[in-house]
Amino acid sequence: MEGRCAVETWAEFGFSGTPCAPWLQVAFGTDVLLFAGTDEVFVFSSHERKLTAVIACPGPVTDLVESHDKRFLFVACACRVYRVSSQLLESRAGSPPADAHRGPAELKLTSEFLAFAEEGVLSLLLVGSVLLTLSQRRSSWTLTLYGSSDYEVLRSVSLASGVVHNETGTRRRPPLTCVRSSGATPPPSASSSVSDGCLCLEPILFKRLFGIDAALAKSPVVLCGLPDGRLCFLPLRPPGSRLAVLHSLEQPVVFVGASGVTDNGRGHARCLVAVGEQGKVVLIQAEKGGAEGGADRTGFTEGCVPGPVACGCVDEKRLYYSTGSDLLVLDLPEESPERDGPSVEKSRVTHAALQSPSSLNVCRVLALAPPTRSTAEEVELLGLSARGQLQRITLPVDRGDAGWPNAPSTPGGRGVRDLLSAIGDVCERAAALKAAVKSKNQILRRLNQVLNICFLLAADTNTGERDKPIGCRATASWSRLLEEDSLTLTCVLDNSSPYVLERGWTLSVAASPMSGPPAAGGQSPSAHFSFPFHGLHPGETLEVSLPLAAAGQSSLPVTASCSLSFSLAGLLGEEAAALPGLQPGCVSLPLNTLTVDWLHALRVTSPAHGKAPPQSGNTSDAVQAFLRSRRMGCGGAAEAGGERGRHAASVRVSAESLRDARALRASEADAPPDVGLSLLEWLLSEALGGVSAGRRRGDGNALRSSVVHGRDPSGHPVKLTAKEVEVAEGTRGEEEETTPTAVEVQVESSSVAAVCGLHHAVLTRIQALLQTAPEPAASKRRTQSAGPRNALRRAERLLQRIQQSRVSGAFGVGVSTGTVCQSLLSVYQELRENPLIVI
């Protein structure tokens, strides 16, 4: 179809999302009545272009019908049918005429308007003086005929309900219409000017479809399209006619009408049209067989238009229907007057015509009122959109029609207005599409960034952890909050990559103790922290703090695994949810793993620069420390080895290799080459594995003494000593070689845990330190000495003892667990007391 539709929005009613298909109807001449499954009927005056009245009903409205003389309105809702006088509505609507800006009148349907009660009324129809109701009760459809004046039940006909194929789930009013033969005039009782709401059908078609009796009785025939797809008819006369099935569409019937009207609407229709919900269109026409012998018959032409069909209406030649996304028009095949062409060819033509609907470019129409022709021969439709907009849709004049020469003569202003409103509609659609495209672009761009980062980090895992462009470092520090000391890890996410970490990324840190009692699930207890952030540009850092442990509850060392994660669901939002089969996923990229050990957590009380060891502010600390140590002493009755309950462990490192280590050499420049002191300083300050201890911040003084007093996280005093010692080489061979010096780092504490933890930490660090030392060019001398040999021997013996106790422990024979523990402890002590030598 050429040209554009002019769409003029008259009003907007705020109903949406009701399961019931909306419905609108022109009544009282110019009023439009609307309802949409809610409790209200809106009366809209198309003259004044405003809402004149609202009828408030006691339940959801299912249908309404206007009496032929336009004096009453029957409203079906909530198992009841009410009768409203139009005069009453008008008087309510127009009572104070002075006030033009008054809101609509409201009429509440009470029992005084009640006409009769009937269960499950779906549709109403008024034929002459008979009011018909179609209702669904249990498993049958029931057509009940009431006298429209006294509401006496005249007759009731039932039909067993078939299978309802309702796929869209909308509750809609089953179409109920009335047809009569064009030869049959309405009964003389009704005045001739008042139509009785029946469609006029060509007599021959009428007789074929509904039988001679109905034709002879000049009976109106009620046509009813049921939700189970059947198209039924009931002749009202002669009395006793049965309800019969005319055809079955096998899908809910949406619309039934008659088309092919000749003589400018006063004639009769030649074709019955029924439209199903999924787009099946059935045309019922009388077909004359061939000139010779062929039997005359009724032609049922079935076709299918792309559905779903939300509503439809028909005029002389065309079927208008809305799929919800577009309004389409279908030219119904026009028959030649003689109607006796070869029927095969004709049916082919019909099929072809049924398959080519043309779009009118009006979207979201859910209900249509029958088309009217304006004075300019334009077809006007009234539609109700999904958003509750009442629209007048003016169709362009068809070129093929007589209308084309008239088209240029339409008044200019009107044309512009129509054009503007049409543009408005198109604009709205365009804006919506634009927004959709924009948001999709945005999503793509962000996805691109995400992918870049993924590749960056994935590539780095292969090359090694050392220089990831995006990584974490951390500072462990003790903070005091609410009289409670706690160890806090401050993580800093460093983005040194060229990409922006955008909104949607989350930094996740999982802190889990390296050793410790396994939890019930067999997994070590770990705490997860996640920090969503809003964009991190290249070069920027993000600092987050997370509590590691409160004083006394720590189980150091703790590893903190950092990772970045990105939620796809958050990015795609609703679209991802709408996509079937797409699991809303999450991208997770591991960064690095930080280890917080005992050294980090060590609280130095006497940084050996001469100051008195600061008293811990709270006396209770001391008491607690005391108590703890006592408990420890009591608990560990077996560890009687240490003097005054003190335990010690030491590590010896060859001073030479220490001097070679790069990390210490830096400090050598300005400090006297006291290896022990610098080692101790390094141990306490160095950020191993990206974690530094926060205690030294603001305390620039270097260590003066090689003894450091401190407390472990549980508050036990701890002493760290570093001194240069000479390694005793045994008795022989001293003369030949210079005595190698070593640095001994000794850890002393009353708490075994602290000693172990610190010892482990010191060892780990020294290992790391020595790795940084350059490879010695050659073994400067062979340390073929008894010392190491003795140490080796000792170690072997100890290993044997450990194995023994493990075997006996495993078999549980003879030895009690206590003795096993005892022996292990003694092994341990021996290990500690004979310091390991790192050469």
Next chain:
Amino acid sequence: MFTSGLLWLPYTQRGKVQTKIARRFSQNSDSRCNKMHQPLSLFHKWIQENNELVNKWKEQEGGDTLTRDQNQNHTCLVWHSSEFHKLCRKIQGIAPIADHTQLELTVVYNAGVCLIAQSQFLEAESLLTKATERILQMTGDGPFASDPPVFWKTALKSVGNTALNRCVMHLLCLQWAIWLATCKLQTIQELQNELLSVFETLSSGVWDEEGSAPRTKSSDIALPVMDQRRLIELLQICTFIAQGAERLSEGRSSEALSGLQSASSLPAPRTLISYTHLLSGSCLAHMSRPQMALQCYRMALETDSQCVCALYQSMLIYRQLGNTQAEIQALRLLHSTLMLPAAKEPSPAGVHLLPSSLLLQSQSLSSLLSVPSALSVLHSLALKCVLHERVAEGVEYYLDLLAALHSEDQHGVHAAGPPLPKLPELYLQAGAALLMARRPADCMALCDEVITTTLELLPGKVVLKEPEECEAETRALCEEVEDGVGMLLWVGAAYLLQGHCHTHLRDWKQAVTTYTRCFNLLVKVRFKKRGCQPQIPSADMMSMQGTDLCILQRLKGLSLAGRGISFTQTDQLREALRDLQLSIQAFPGAGLWCGEVLWRLGRKQEAVACWERTWSFTPHFSELSLAVYLQEPQSGPLLDSTELRRRIEELSPI
């Protein structure tokens, strides 16, 4: 309530637990009763609740006649039913105690009545049986037979003469009602003696005084929702009626008669009494005693003026007796009665819940009570009048009928019975009647209507199949779809009637045209014999009357005769002779006119022979059995037989 918690227990265990609880509970309630009266004991509360429900129902029932809302009534019934059930479950939550049994059984009775009123017979039956079993467990009797008659026999026996007897009997009454409503007359027969004794005990009313004497307060008695005495009376007579109908349909008329006659003296609503008379009449009619049957029907009508069935049955008897005037009279009465607005007879209080229609649902009875619709009666009346020389009246009836068919009034359609003939058929009958009443213009209008409506639907070629074949294949189809032959015959008949009208008006030219149209239409029909090609049926292929072929031949004969007569009037004797001679074979009545033409042509001997042959011819079927529009026209030119005989006599001496 602890009931709900106990429901899952097996019955016996439940009983034990309940007994314990009940013991404790009853002590409680007793003590409470004795010490302070303010908080009612549960027992009294239950009675109160029951009585409130019953009173509410009665109130609603009282206003029922005013409201015509069936739905509302039904909802109310459903609500009451569920309330009685709840109460019943509450009471049955504790073990049966002798003090409570009467109350319990009354509540069960009330719940049962409500269930039966909703036609939930199975549920009602199980309710009754369970309740009775429960009571009988208290008396300590062992397991019960599942066979209902045996069960109830033992139940009655084990209750013996205790106070419970009466309550159990009430329940048995409900069971009786269920059997009756579900047409289990055999079971009722088996328990006949017990039921009779129940009837005698309950209807005597002696118990009533005995029972109520010791009671002081009305609040102590649980009220029944439906008066038990009314119920038993209703059951008694309904049983007689149902049994009578059953026996009658089985052909045991005399046996049925005795039962029915004894039932007619029972106290019961008028409608039911009139049913007994009616059924007695039917029995007598079956026993070939039409006069006595008529007597019974009259009594039925006297008892209940609404008993249209009695009128209808009398009409059938008159028809059987050949008393046409009486038959017409009866039809007229029947029609006017049917057209009366059905006055609702106020049924006696307490019978609303279980109307007799609920208890009388047997097929045989409903077929005996069925009456054709008012329109159908009107049609018979009209046709009878037309066929029996009361044409003017008949015409009026036909016009009434047509008016009724055109009106939107849907009265008198609901009744079952033979459907009306198709509308074109009625139009033709009415047309023929109008012609007989010398209103040819009206007749022509009606025929016009038929022709214009039907003509364009006529197929180009019609094949009439052999009756047997048609019977097997298309009869059912013919009913639904107007088959080509039927429509063609209607149009043919309409043309024929129009021809008659023209003849009546002495418009010979038009008559010839119309008869020709009729004939031309009829020759389109080919007759197909099994195994043969379709052919034009020859005039001598006389067939069973009533079949399409017979009608076709008759129409052909009549149209040819009519055309021949018209030709005769315009002195086209040759054509007249040809048509009449052809027509004789299908319609012997044309023989007189054939002779007349021969006479006029001077072939007097042949004419005499023709006349003699016609007079001696006896039709092998009655004219009356033909459709009224296929009968020989009584209007138009007539030949006087005496005149013809005089001519023969004049001729013979020569």
